[in-house]
Amino acid sequence: VMVSEVRTRVGKDWVAECRQQIAADYRARTPGSFELFKRASKVLPGGASGNLRYFAPYPLYMKSGDGCHSIDVDGTSYIDCFSCNGPLLLGHRHPAVTGAMAELADVGSLVVNPEIMIRCAEALQRVIPCAERVRFLNSGTEAVMSAIRYARAYTGKDKIVKFYGHYHGQDDQFLLGLGPSRETLGAGVPKEAVANTLTLRCNDSVGLEELLSSRDDIAAVIIDPAMHSGGLWGVDRDFLIQLRTQTQAAGIVLIFDEVITGFRMGVGGAQAYYGVTPDLTTLAKAMAAGEKLGAVVGSAEIMRVADPLADECVPRVFQSGTGNDGTMPLAAALGAIHEYERLSRSGEYEALWARVERLEQGLKEAFAGQGIGFHVNRLCSMMQMFISDRSPSYEAYADINNELLDLLYLALLNEGVMLSLPTSNHIYFSFMHDQTAFDATISAVRTVLAKYPFARAYQQQIEGN
Numbered sequence: 001v002m003v004s005e006v007r008t009r010v011g012k013d014w015v016a017e018c019r020q021q022i023a024a025d026y027r028a029r030t031p032g033s034f035e036l037f038k039r040a041s042k043v044l045p046g047g048a049s050g051n052l053r054y055f056a057p058y059p060l061y062m063k064s065g066d067g068c069h070s071i072d073v074d075g076t077s078y079i080d081c082f083s084c085n086g087p088l089l090l091g092h093r094h095p096a097v098t099g100a101m102a103e104l105a106d107v108g109s110l111v112v113n114p115e116i117m118i119r120c121a122e123a124l125q126r127v128i129p130c131a132e133r134v135r136f137l138n139s140g141t142e143a144v145m146s147a148i149r150y151a152r153a154y155t156g157k158d159k160i161v162k163f164y165g166h167y168h169g170q171d172d173q174f175l176l177g178l179g180p181s182r183e184t185l186g187a188g189v190p191k192e193a194v195a196n197t198l199t200l201r202c203n204d205s206v207g208l209e210e211l212l213s214s215r216d217d218i219a220a221v222i223i224d225p226a227m228h229s230g231g232l233w234g235v236d237r238d239f240l241i242q243l244r245t246q247t248q249a250a251g252i253v254l255i256f257d258e259v260i261t262g263f264r265m266g267v268g269g270a271q272a273y274y275g276v277t278p279d280l281t282t283l284a285k286a287m288a289a290g291e292k293l294g295a296v297v298g299s300a301e302i303m304r305v306a307d308p309l310a311d312e313c314v315p316r317v318f319q320s321g322t323g324n325d326g327t328m329p330l331a332a333a334l335g336a337i338h339e340y341e342r343l344s345r346s347g348e349y350e351a352l353w354a355r356v357e358r359l360e361q362g363l364k365e366a367f368a369g370q371g372i373g374f375h376v377n378r379l380c381s382m383m384q385m386f387i388s389d390r391s392p393s394y395e396a397y398a399d400i401n402n403e404l405l406d407l408l409y410l411a412l413l414n415e416g417v418m419l420s421l422p423t424s425n426h427i428y429f430s431f432m433h434d435q436t437a438f439d440a441t442i443s444a445v446r447t448v449l450a451k452y453p454f455a456r457a458y459q460q461q462i463e464g465n
């Protein structure tokens, strides 16, 4: 009797109902992925190769990609707006990239000091404002680790400054302050490992001034000019200018982590977009359009610390990597950079950003039609979304309940749209996303909002039931 009384008072749990319906449809559409998940989870933790690649009830397993589509093992095609977390700015298997790799097919994957390495470095020198010198590595994580080591060697100081909400890869010393506190991300990060990392609120010009004027032990300030982990709240240009001026005055190395923004905010990255040139820049992701390649680029003077020919008075860092000059990633990067330059010349960046702006409008109308509070953060071809009755801010970001948003991403898979993964909220569009793809995306959002009880779940959530 008591249970039924409670049910009548509280009514149905509409979030649970939503999840149940969406998951049932997902299971019916993806039997091949379910079979692979069972196999994969016996050999790979979580059945995948990274925490965010798993999502409930089980992840999709993709067979291939083509343009702005990914095709799963059941043969279903998805409009892919996740772009493997950013690198696929040219979509899947772009001919500029596959062609460049094919040209080097008879060279071999690894030879010592291939000529393609020089050509690729010259291309970076041409397009990235701060790139007087280039050191290639394998990933964004390695690029950030090396840039920090260069800065420490150059200044002879140990402390580094990072901003809350900015992610800089897997190295322990950066796995803190991903939210609005100094909390470390996940287990296994020793306190000592983050002891040299100072944290500051982004866009806080008073805090920056205070910190830089009160200490003389800072080697570098590192910033992601688009602040991804905290919800894509961009960085104020004035703050970047202040950062440039004050680090320069204090002899502190300014590092732009352009692993995501590089090539995406224009061929010259965020530094060209904002007109603020850092000392060092880290690149990866879109640089090689999906192949594994990272780079530190920057001031010739600072990068002398990595130069065996430098004067004896220059402190030398040790920095090496077995796969640093792999020919396939370098070929992919050269092909991609040439294509970015071509797209830039023909106005395609602005055209893509305008399409994304129209998409945002279409999404807003779809949610408004259902009475669901919806907000978008958008910068160039990057987007993050929020289902919330309040306009979200970075400070309140950690408190936003993302349950319905995660369900929306799962529901969209049932309509052939991978807008993001249900474990992520990162949306990265490519040049291959044309108006047809965006119209289909809006239409899929309208369909899932009507098909599943999102509006009721939302109402229940904001009423606190």
Ligand code: PMP
Pocket (backbone or CB within 6 Å): 085, 139, 140, 141, 142, 144, 167, 168, 169, 170, 224, 228, 257, 258, 259, 260, 284, 285
């Ligand atoms: N810096 C930023 C800003 C990133 O977004 C990432 C990856 N998402 C990294 C560094 C690390 O790059 P990688 O995953 O290639 O190691």
